[in-house]
Amino acid sequence: MTEERTVPVPSSLMTLSGRLGRAVARASDIAMALAVLIAAGQYTEDYDLLLGSLMGLCLLARRRYPGTVMAAVMVLSVVQFVLDDRPETPLASSPAAYNVAVLFALMSVIHHSRTTWMPYLAGGSVLLAVLAGTMEVPLLGIKPFVDSGTLLTFWGLTLTVWLTAFALHTRRLYAESQADRALHIQREQEQRVRLAAARERADIARELHDVVAHSLAVMILQADGAESVLRKSPDMAQSALKTIAATGRDAIDDMHRIVRVLREGNQDSADSGPPRRLITLDEIKVVAERAQAAGLTVDVSVEVGEGRLAPAEEMTAFRIVQECLTNVLRHAGAGAGVDIRLHEERGTLLISVVDDGAGTLAGRGVGGSGGNGLVGMRERVELAGGTFEAGPRLGSGWHVRASIPTRTK
Template identity: 75%
Template sequence: MSEEGTPPAPSAWIHLTGRHRQVLGRVCDVGLALVVLLAARQYDVESDLPLGLLMGLCLFARRQYPVTVLGAVLALAVVQFALHDPSGPSASAPAAYDVAVLFAMMSVVHHSRDPRMPYAAGAAVLLATGAGTVGIPAAGLERFADPETLLYFWGLTLTVWLTAFSLRTRRLYAESQAARAWHAEREQEHRMRLAAAEERAGIARELHDVVAHSLAVMILQADGAGAVLRKSPDMAETALKTIAATGRDAIDDMHRIVRVLREGDQGQAVDEVERRLVTLDEIGTVAERARVAGLTVDVSVEVGEGRLAPAEEMTAFRIVQECLTNVLRHAGAGAKVGIELREEQGTLLIDVVDDGAGTLAGGGVDPHSGGNGLVGMRERVELAGGTFEAGPRLGSGWHVRARIPTRTKR
């Protein structure tokens, strides 16, 4: 993985980075300059060596300023041909060190970021070479090539241009592939982080449901058992049995969740946490425990058997369980709770209403507090594609309503 926010290099041979890239680039620049200089040393005319030296020095800036370098080399070539005079030349024309023009053109084709520049560079060199077949008497440029020689020069120019253009295409393709792979990797990491966050949220919801409900029931039962221990041993015994049963269920659920955290594979944690499927029938169990804890609970389930998917039954059960937990915690014994589940036109409707044991609304939980229980219920319903609302009733008590679309089994 490359540095944050920077796509990696496509290949160590195509796009070197850091000091290695600078060293290799300087070596190439020195090599090209030496080729031009050695070619200029073959000529005895006084201006050839200075012109060749200047052309070679221009090539040192061909990577940073390719278009400027091409313009400078072409200008030096014009000076070279202007100094050429068959009667007494001050410079040779054409000469071997004119290869600097091809090197400069290659630099424009390969390094320029403007997609129009490669074509402009090739056209400029072809036009400049073509001008030599007719000469420009007004500028003092004599004709230096016949049509056959011109075809040779053009063929060489086109060969060099096509080679440079193929290298450019390969470089751009490699860079695009590297950038695409980098963005794909970043997107995958982002998806993994989102999936991990969803898994943590799912496990947190499950832990809250297990711990909060079980502890609420056990605390109320323990308080009740302590109050009636001397007066009614039978009631105390029933309360203790409820505490034991609730504790065993909570321990089983905790073991299941801890096992997932230790051994579960990434991407499967939530599924593993909810592997112990619950059904609507278990609503009667938690309702009975709530009754033993001192609540008056009326349950109405008007959902046909097999009409809901397992995930929908799990969601409905957890919502009812959390509602009873909240009533036990905030209203306490003596509160009346009405639970109604029904299915209408492909939608599961859940209504849970309590009277708050006569306490005026607003004395308990703040509807805008965003407690873990309300947040967890809302997340469960929204994950199922439904809607959720909860708040105080007029007078006393609370209501919770949820609408969950169902995948009705026919």
């Protein structure tokens, strides 16, 4: 069972997207522009409405070009100040309520700028611009329009807006990162599930091949032998039939276990039926005896201390020997000699299976598996962290050698 990790997914209000998100964004832009325009309409100077309208129009592009919009609004504010400071009749009011467009543009830079330094530059520019309003330049005829009290008020308002917008921006980035993380973890979980399913299918395919191929090879050869000696030697025929029955029963038990795994998905669950039959190295002698009954000459040597191998290692060793005997029965047939050697050396289980290829079916066989047996053996050994080698011998026959690192139980 794959452990599931949960990541807090941000509120939908923080991560509006798609058509609804675009509609809300456009509505907020229009609302800001209208607020600036309405504020400008409260003043009676000649250029107040024009300047306010231009500032409002700039705000409509604040998401796409935040830096440019900030610069444009600041320039319009400077023009507003210059028009208000004319020695004759002022043409604009300064400061005015529609200067709130500067704060809106500042918020836009903080929220939508793609560089880390732009929010600080924008905030500093506003503070310096307000500070400049307290200065007097007699040569240019510029008089201050902001006193110290108004300066502190404007600075406080600017800093409040800047900090609030920066906090909301940080929260939005955190929400997006959490959403991305949740999506990434979900994809990882799905990938792990797919990989686990692929490994399980490969394991089941190997088990099916080992059970069916070996059992059927033994049963076919035993049935052929029983048929040929049925009238001449009923006792030998009866022995062959008993071997066929025992092999078939074991194969059916293994098939039931595999089918139960396919149906229930967990062969170790408490309610999955009878427990799985534990396969040990002792089973090698059983399959060797059945192979001898099928006509092979089998010499087995197992030099592994009791309790030295883990169950998975014993299962791997047994399946390799079983597949080797299956291949000898299939491709060499009765009369072939097989030498099986298993021994442990310096924490490594060494497996050697060699046949002489001298069987009566050499060259024609009883049906092949298209090389799946060798592939399955190699996969088993590699999964155990070992090495595998197989190939023809000089002269005739075949050899299989494998080494598997052992973990003492």
